[in-house]
Amino acid sequence: MxxxxxxHSRTAVLADENIDTDRIIPARFLTTTTxxxxxxLCFHDWRYQADGSDNPAFPLNRPEARGxxxxxxxxxxxxxxxxxxxxxxxxxxxxRAVLCGEIADIFRGNALKNGLLAIxxxxxxxxxxxxxxxxxxxxxxxxxxxxxxDGGRIGFQLEPFARHCLLNGVDQLGYLLxxxxxxxxxxxxxxxxx
Amino acid sequence: xxxxxxxxxxxxxxxxAETVDTPAILYVDLHLVHEVTSPQAFSELRARGLKLRWxxxxxxxxxxxxxxxxxxxxxxxxxANAEAQAQVAQLESNCREFGVELHGWDSAERGIxxxxxxxxxxxxxxxxxxxxxxxxxxxxxxxxxxxGIGTTEVGHVMATQCLLQRKPKTMAIHVDGxxxxxxxxxxxxxxxxxxxxxxxxxxHVLEYRGAAIxxxxxxERMTVCNMSIxxxxxxxxxxxxxTTFAWLKGRPRVPQGAAWEAAVTQWRALKxxxxxxxxxxxxxxxxxxxxxxxxxxxxxxxxxxxxxxPAATNxxxxxxxxxxxxxxxxxxxxxxxxxVFVGSCTNSRLSDLREAARVLHGRRVAAGVRMxxxxxxxxxRRDAEREGLHRVxxxxxxxxxxxxxxxxxxxxxDLAQPGQLVVSTxxxxxxxxxxxxxxxVLASPATAAASAIAGxxxxxxxxxxxxxxx
Numbered sequence: 001m002x003x004x005x006x007x008h009s010r011t012a013v014l015a016d017e018n019i020d021t022d023r024i025i026p027a028r029f030l031t032t033t034t035x036x037x038x039x040x041l042c043f044h045d046w047r048y049q050a051d052g053s054d055n056p057a058f059p060l061n062r063p064e065a066r067g068x069x070x071x072x073x074x075x076x077x078x079x080x081x082x083x084x085x086x087x088x089x090x091x092x093x094x095x096r097a098v099l100c101g102e103i104a105d106i107f108r109g110n111a112l113k114n115g116l117l118a119i120x121x122x123x124x125x126x127x128x129x130x131x132x133x134x135x136x137x138x139x140x141x142x143x144x145x146x147x148x149x150d151g152g153r154i155g156f157q158l159e160p161f162a163r164h165c166l167l168n169g170v171d172q173l174g175y176l177l178x179x180x181x182x183x184x185x186x187x188x189x190x191x192x193x194x
Numbered sequence: 195x196x197x198x199x200x201x202x203x204x205x206x207x208x209x210x211a212e213t214v215d216t217p218a219i220l221y222v223d224l225h226l227v228h229e230v231t232s233p234q235a236f237s238e239l240r241a242r243g244l245k246l247r248w249x250x251x252x253x254x255x256x257x258x259x260x261x262x263x264x265x266x267x268x269x270x271x272x273x274a275n276a277e278a279q280a281q282v283a284q285l286e287s288n289c290r291e292f293g294v295e296l297h298g299w300d301s302a303e304r305g306i307x308x309x310x311x312x313x314x315x316x317x318x319x320x321x322x323x324x325x326x327x328x329x330x331x332x333x334x335x336x337x338x339x340x341x342g343i344g345t346t347e348v349g350h351v352m353a354t355q356c357l358l359q360r361k362p363k364t365m366a367i368h369v370d371g372x373x374x375x376x377x378x379x380x381x382x383x384x385x386x387x388x389x390x391x392x393x394x395x396x397x398h399v400l401e402y403r404g405a406a407i408x409x410x411x412x413x414e415r416m417t418v419c420n421m422s423i424x425x426x427x428x429x430x431x432x433x434x435x436x437t438t439f440a441w442l443k444g445r446p447r448v449p450q451g452a453a454w455e456a457a458v459t460q461w462r463a464l465k466x467x468x469x470x471x472x473x474x475x476x477x478x479x480x481x482x483x484x485x486x487x488x489x490x491x492x493x494x495x496x497x498x499x500x501x502x503x504p505a506a507t508n509x510x511x512x513x514x515x516x517x518x519x520x521x522x523x524x525x526x527x528x529x530x531x532x533x534v535f536v537g538s539c540t541n542s543r544l545s546d547l548r549e550a551a552r553v554l555h556g557r558r559v560a561a562g563v564r565m566x567x568x569x570x571x572x573x574x575r576r577d578a579e580r581e582g583l584h585r586v587x588x589x590x591x592x593x594x595x596x597x598x599x600x601x602x603x604x605x606x607x608d609l610a611q612p613g614q615l616v617v618s619t620x621x622x623x624x625x626x627x628x629x630x631x632x633x634x635v636l637a638s639p640a641t642a643a644a645s646a647i648a649g650x651x652x653x654x655x656x657x658x659x660x661x662x663x664x
Contacts, residue, residue, distance in 0.1 A: 016510045018392055018492050022624040027605045031259055031277035033233035033284050035345075045626045074510065076393040079426060079492070080624060082328040082342035083231065102396055105362075105428050106328060110344035159360060160215050172346070173242075176354045179210060179219055183247075183356055186209040186221055 003169035004115045005141050007096050009069035012060050013133040019073055020080035021107065025089040027081075038085055039092030064134050069096040072129045076100075078107025078118075087111040097139055099146075101126045112162040113172060117141070125154045141166050196467035199433050200364050200399045203339040203464070207322045209356055217358040223321040225351045226307045227254040227294065229285040230605075231326025235349035236288040246292050247355045253316055254289050255297040256282055257306045259606055262568050262595035271299070274607030292352075305571020305597045308332040308539040312416065313573050315445025319434035319461040324351060329539045329621065330429075331422040335415035336442070337434035337464050339399070342423065362428065363473035365398040369406040371480040376655040378549070379414035380541060380619065380638035382406070383421045384486040384496040386478055392494030395427030398474065401466065402432050406480035412441040413545040420540045421621050424493035433465035485653050487526050488623045488636040490514035495623075499527040499641070499651055517625055518633050519615075526635065527651050532614035534565040534592075534646040535628070536639050538602035541619035542570030546639040547578050551586040553643035553657045558590050560649030565592035566608065568600040592646070604628045617645040 029041045047058045054061045060068075071090070077100045078086060087110050090098070097117035111118035117139060121129070129135070138147040141163060146154040158166070165172060197205070204220070212218035232254075239246070246252065259278035261271050273279040289296035297304040303314060308329055311317040317333045323340035324330060326348045333340035347357055367386060387394070400422050402415075410418065415432050422430030439458050442448050449457045484498035491514040497503065505522040506512040515522060520529075536542070536550045547569060559565045567587045569575040575597055578584055584594045601608040602620035604627065610616045612631025619642050623634035637645070640654035647657065 016513070017508075018494075018510070020492065020622075020624045022622070022627050026626055026630070027603045028609075030230050030605055031275065031281045033281055034237070035234050045630050076396070076426070079392060080328065080423075080622060082326055082344055084234075084326075084344035084346060102393055104393070104426060105396060106342055106344060106423075110346065113344065113346045159217075161217050161358070164215065172358060173238075173350055173353060176219065176350055176356055176358065179356075180354075182210050182219065183221070183354060187355075190221075 001115050001165065001169050001171060004117065004166045007069060007117065007139040008137070009096070010134050010136055011070045011072050011099070011129065011132070012065035012068035013072045013130055014059055015074050015130050017074035018076045018079055021078060021083050021086040022080055024078070024086040025083065030083060030085055032085070035084070035088045037092065038089035039094065042089040042093035067094065069094055070099060070137055070139070071095045071097065072099045072133070074100070074130070075102050077103050078111070079104040082106045082110070084110045084114070087114045087116045091116050099126070099129060112159070112166065115166065117166070119156050119158070121154065121156055196469040196471070198364050198466040198470040198472060199337060199401055199431050199464055200339065201470070203320055203322065204361060206320070212361060217360045219356050220359045221322060222324050222351050222355055222357060223251065224311070224316055224323045225252045226311055226323065226325035226327070226330065227252055227348070228257050228307050228325070228327065229281045230258045231345050232288065232348055233281065233284050234345045235326075235352055236292065238349045239352055244353045246294070246352050249293040250295070251355060252294045253297070253311065253314070254285060254294050255304055255307050255310055256285060256299065258599045258603060260598045261606055262598045262600045262608055264596055274605070278606060302572050305573065306539045306542060306599055308416075308420065309542060309570035309574065312336065312412070313445070313571060315442055315448035318442065318448060318457070319438060320464050324357065328423040329420050331427070332416050332420040332539055334419040334422065334429050334431040335412060336438055337431060337461065339429055339431065341428040363398045365395060365400050365427070365474040365476070366472040367400055367402050367476055367478060369402060369404040369478045369480050371406055372409065373406055373480045373483055376640070376658060377483050377485060378638050378640065379410055379417040381483050381486040382480065383418045384488065384493065384636060385483045387421060387425045387493050388486070388496035389478060390425055390476060392424065392492045393426040395422060395425035398427050400425070400427045400430040401472070402430060403466070407432055408435065411545060412437060413543045416543065417540055421493065424621055434461045435465070485638065485641050485655070487641065487651060488634070489518060489520045489526050491517055491623055491625050493621065493623060493636060496636070497526070499653060500525050527653060529615065529635070529651045531563055531617050531645050531649055531651060533610045533616040534559070534563060534642050535568070535601040535616055535618040535620065536642050537566070537568030537570070537600050538620035539570065539599070540621045541639050542568060542574065544574050544577050546619065547574065547583050550639040550643040551583045553640050553654050554590045554592070554647065555586050557647045557657075559592055559646045563646055563649050565590070565646045566595060566601060567592050568595040569597050571597050590646075601628050617642050617651060
């Protein structure tokens with residue numbers, strides 16, 4: 001994973017609560033055996049009309065939302081299935097951060113492991129961002145704050161290990177493999193106890 | 195100090211304790227695998243030149259992308275498309291290459307991953323169990339800590355048998371009293387999710403307890419734990435008891451003889467200690483639960499079928515009611531039905547099929563309604579056919595299929611058309627879940643069967659005759 005330290009972008013807003021992973025990428029596209037190229041399928045059934053053209057009612061299709069890398073979403077984003085295809089699709093679509101109230105557990109873990117910033121905010125600040133689409137934000141992962149255009153700051157907390165991995169591009173599998181001795185010792189203990 | 199069931203299992207699997215800076219390293223006893231969420235993990239291992247740490251602690255099956263229609267005359271399988279076929283072929287070759295036991299097409303034990311794990315006795319109390327599938331919570335019915343993981347984590351478990359995890363919080367759901375006659379586990383779990391909300395369990399492991407839970411069969415407990423994730427909880431647990439041990443005894447993978455007795459002694463000690471503390475506790479009155487269905491586009495939008503649909507209070511609730519064509523102030527009961535689906539890891543076990551067959555027996559699916567019955571596994575299919583349940587379904591005009599996830603996730607070609615209303619025994623009523631534009635109403639197998647007969651959402655208690663009750 002490449003380090004993620006700072007992200008600067010305008011925001012796009014999907015204010016709906018409980019946007020589930022089936023809406024992020026419908027299950028019929030999960031027959032893929034790779035993780036690449038899923039961006040064109042992201043939000044597929046919301047984003048396109050029946051004839052394949054862009055749905056003008058989908059907020060991210062508006063001209064001002066194009067190219068935005070920060071998505072502000074309603075509470076409980078990413079609920080539903082464990083499919084990691086959801087963060088893969090969002091990243092390939094161009095989303096690099098999701099700002100939300102509560103974020104569904106499995107999605108949040110999957111997102112952070114792929115360098116997609118899944119950031120939970122306090123209700124008041126979350127609500128304010130939902131009401132101000134298109135605002136320019138800078139997300140500082142090291143300082144754990146979001147910088148507003150007027151210089152104001154919104155603080156946030158990332159799980160410390162996830163933050164460490166983002167900042168340093170740490171590969172979590174590599175980290176686990178370094179603990180091989182502890183795993184073997186655990187297995188030895190279990191063997192003896194049985 | 196008094197410990198909860200969850201804490202006992204967690205503590206027994208900590209390889210390295212968590213610190214402020216680092217999550218715990220948690221050991222995984224059983225890793226279940228299917229074709230959809232594993233290919234990228236196998237590829238990652240191959241790219242890094244890594245092996246599986248314990249191939250024999252893995253169990254693979256084919257369920258999501260697989261057709262539920264029988265093979266063609268030439269023996270080929272009627273896959274929905276070439277990608278689905280290629281995905282299945284890839285799991286077959288990955289399992290061969292890495293030495294993983296696969297319950298594939300030629301296995302008499304193939305089925306939905308969360309149905310066959312328990313059937314084989316691979317699922318046991320006190321274990322940690324993971325799968326790249328959010329309904330892994332099902333296995334919590336046996337007092338196992340079981341939860342869904344992403345594909346990156348699937349790779350972690352393959353290579354190290356471990357996961358990096360922060361310890362979740364605990365939440366007790368006390369279900370007091372007794373479920374009324376004709377009301378079942380599916381009604382109960384929909385009622386619970388409707389009560390605590392679609393994100394009511396986020397960050398928590400649920401423990402279902404109380405008299406109404408203890409009275410449930412194992413199949414019913416699996417239905418309850420299965421839907422923990424629909425309240426946002428990665429895992430749901432029920433303490434193992436005599437019901438659990440009786441169900442597991444003699445299954446292929448459980449200990450036998452003296453080892454069985456020793457295992458049961460250990461399992462008995464797993465239940466939460468008296469005085470153990472939970473981070474949150476809620477109480478549910480089982481006697482107040484009625485036949486329950488969903489009216490919106492997530493499982494938290496659930497009510498008794500005879501209760502009025504609540505008015506929308508915000509834009510997304512309005513969107514949900516519009517999508518479902520549900521009318522505020524009117525009950526869901528009586529809504530015209532196009533498709534009925536009995537199946538999925540929530541409700542495809544033998545007792546679910548019996549429940550549907552009891553209602554359908556001697557009756558016909560209403561004209562214009564399509565009904566699909568998909569057993570959860572080859573074992574369930576065999577048992578059902580031995581009892582003649584398939585004849586009840588076929589005589590009623592329903593389709594009797596080959597095991598798989600089928601119309602729950604609708605990625606194998608089993609799907610509903612835009613606008614069609616599906617009464618479904620599955621677990622998710624998200625927009626488009628059962629086909630683009632399809633409208634899903636979650637319900638119990640009995641409600642599904644009653645609705646198939648009536649052609650409208652119907653109360654199964656109106657279809658129970660004395661003769662059938664006997």
